[in-house]
Amino acid sequence: xxxxxxLLMPSSIKILQELGENIRLARLRRKLSAEQVAERAHxxxxxxxxxxxxxxxxxxxxxxxxxxxxxxxKDLLKIAADDLLGRKLQDAQLTVKExxxxxxxx
Numbered sequence: 001x002x003x004x005x006x007l008l009m010p011s012s013i014k015i016l017q018e019l020g021e022n023i024r025l026a027r028l029r030r031k032l033s034a035e036q037v038a039e040r041a042h043x044x045x046x047x048x049x050x051x052x053x054x055x056x057x058x059x060x061x062x063x064x065x066x067x068x069x070x071x072x073x074k075d076l077l078k079i080a081a082d083d084l085l086g087r088k089l090q091d092a093q094l095t096v097k098e099x100x101x102x103x104x105x106x
Contacts, residue, residue, distance in 0.1 A: 027052075
């Protein structure tokens with residue numbers, strides 16, 4: 001069965017590419033080779049290359065494992081932490097509805 005190709009919006013592709021580049025730069029700042037990071041993350045060197053390219057086909061767990069090896073795994077907690085739009089939408093719909101009075105049983 002052929003593998004399904006992930007379709008993303010161009011803006012999402014750019015974000016993933018930037019994420020991959022940031023991971024690559026973090027690896028280089030730590031003076032770690034691609035082979036060292038791949039070995040420590042228990043992934044192939046090709047998978048690491050795909051992470052650093054921002055490939056959408058790479059599993060989130062692999063991104064997480066690479067970030068862990070680089071000491072950056074807690075950065076994942078920052079994703080959607082400050083959801084301003086969601087909070088505004090939630091607040092806009094927080095109208096207090098009046099309930100009908102309870103019926104008295106006869």
